[in-house]
Amino acid sequence: MKKNSGEQVKKSRYGRVSTKRKFDEECDNSLGRKTVIISTKKNKSKLPVSSVSSPASTSNNVHSNTRNNKVNEFNIGDIVWAKPGKYPVWPGIVISDPNFNxxxxxxxxxxxxxxxxxxxxxxxxxxxxxxxFEFVGKDSMLREFPKLTTHVTRSKIKSKWNRAVDEATYLTMINREDRIKAFFSNTFLHNIEMTNNAQNKKPSIEQSENDQLSAIYNQQPAIENQQATIENLPSTSCNLQINTNLFDDDFKQNITNHEVQYLNYKKEHPRVLIPELCRLFYLNGWVTGTGGGISIKYENHIYIAPSGVQKERIQPEDLFVQDIHGVDVELPPPEKNFSKSQCTPIFMCSYTLRDAGAVIHIHSLEVVKLCLLSPGKDIRINDLEIIKGIYNEEKGKYYDNDEEVVIPIIENSKYERDLVGTFKLALRKYPMTSAVIVRNHGMYVWGKDWQSAKTQCECYDYAFKVMIFKKLNRL
Structure with a gap:
């Protein structure tokens, strides 16, 4: 005799009751959701369908969403419990999607x-x-859903789940701004006793997987003596230690001390672009150590990379922001003790005299090599297709491949601020140029926006390599 559909759903194929299904149903019922079994004649399958709860239960749900105005009572930074598919209820934090803001x-x-x-x-x-639903702590959660203990204990993720709960509990003890800062500060919060016990025991399967994951992260350049700190955090009843970990590539360049604002920045915002471009320039060999930099104009403000900072390590909050007159609008966190780029006076010449949208300063090895091979006052490039990517400021168009590109060379000085006079003279003498070379130092390139400036840097770098080859081979 056939069993009723309700029993058939609850039973496993071995005939025993599924603890996981019981817990899932228990969780669903507490969330105001019921399960309906629909039989279809075509394939006679049973499909669970989630239906909207009754008006009475909906009114009791404090996290309701109005369909008309789409107002949501959860805010960015809230700690919550979430039920992700087949996994147990897991603690998390509400944060904007970085792709859609x-x-x-x-x-x-x-x-x-x-x-x-x-x-x-x-x-x-x-x-x-x-x-x-709202995060109410581990004990309250287990009291409300007693089956959760069995569900987590029987899985291989017990230790991972417990640490996630510990982290969420710790985050609820601090205000929303510091909470997001702590979550995205290159740290995981672990209980010291748990860590010590794990070290004294034989590694489990899960620990081995975590070690492999950590090894992947640690393939990135090591951070020496780097300990992320969170100021003004309240003391807690449990001892916690902060272990430094590296993010994956997507998040390492997106997480800063301004997480809430940063996650809402557009991809074209200078606080996103400048750190990203500095890393690219570092990989290209255009900037070394703390040398070189970039500045971008955005909404009548000038965003400038700091001085004395490893360019591949710049973070969004490290930038200086000033108006076109040089008045500071935003500064990096004072505890970082950064100074504005020494290139700033030259950047401002390009903004005021050439109406630039972005200025790049590179310390390219090719530029220095070409200066050593070119004792004259300028460098001339012709007969190369690549010059079609270089902009003629005087004619207001890109060069044709049968034209000649002329880039002025000015002599270097001890301090970059002392280059302003000769830089301005070069702009007046060479009205067509979009770049100025500083002998045995580097080059400044500008454009109407960051794309134009970056493209021209790439074209100049390509052309310089060809010219060095021609000079060395007397072609």
Missing amino acids: IHYKEENNVTMLHIYYCNDAYKRNWIRINQI
């Missing part, structure tokens, strides 16, 4: 929130709002 959305008439999971290598996901 929103933290909630409507999809198929269902409201969804964007969640970063605690202690899970900064994995993130869009979760239905009826699968998310």
Whole structure:
């Protein structure tokens, strides 16, 4: 005799009751969701369908979303419990999707929130709002869902889940701004006792997987003596230690002390672009150590990379912001004790005299080599297709491949601020140029925007390599 459909759903194929299904149903019921079994004649399959809860239960749900105005009672920085698919309820934090700069959305008439999971290598996901509820702590959670203990204990992720809960609990003890700062500060928060016990025991399967993951992260350049600090955090009842970890490539360049604002920046914002471009220039060999830099004009403000900072390590909050008259608008955090780029006076010449949108200063090895081979006052490039990517400031168009590009060379000085006079003379004498070479030092290149300036840098670098080859081979 056939069993009823309800029993058939709850039983496993071995005939015993599934603890996981019982817990899932228990969780679903607490979230105001019920399961309906629909039989289809075609394939006679049973499909669980989530339906909207009754008006009475909906009114009791404090995290409701109004469909008309799409107002969401969850805010960025809130710590929550989330039920991600087949996994147990997991703690996470509400943060904007870095690709769309929103933290909630409507999809198929269902409201969804964007969640970063605690202690899970900064994995993130869009979760239905009826699968998310306020984080109330581990004990309260286990009292409300007693089956959760069995669900987590039988899985291989018990240690990972416990650490995620510890991290979430710690984050709830601090205000929202510091909370997001702590979550994205290159640290995981672990209980010291748990860590010591793990070291004294034989590594588990999960620990081996974590070691492999850590090894992948540590393939990136090591950070010596780097200890992320979070100021003014309240003391807690448990001892916590902060272990430095590296993010994956996507997040290492996106996480700073201004996480909330940063995640809402457009991809074209200078606080996003300048650190990204400095890393690229470092890889290209255009900047070395703390030398070189870039500045971008954005909404009538000038964003400038700091001086004395490893260019591949610049963070969004490290930038200086000033107006066109040189008045500071925003400064880096005072504890970093940064100074504005020494290139700033030259940058400003390009902005005021050439109406530039971005200026790049590089210390390219090719530039220095070409200066040593060219004792004259300028460098002339012709008969190369690549010059079609270089802009003629005087004619207001890009060069044709049958034209000649002329770049002035000015002599170097002890301090870059002393170059302003000769730099201005070069701009007046060579009205067509979009670059000025500083002998045995480097080069300044500008354009109407950062794309133009970067493209011209690449074209100049290519052309200089060809010219060096021709000079060395007397071609």
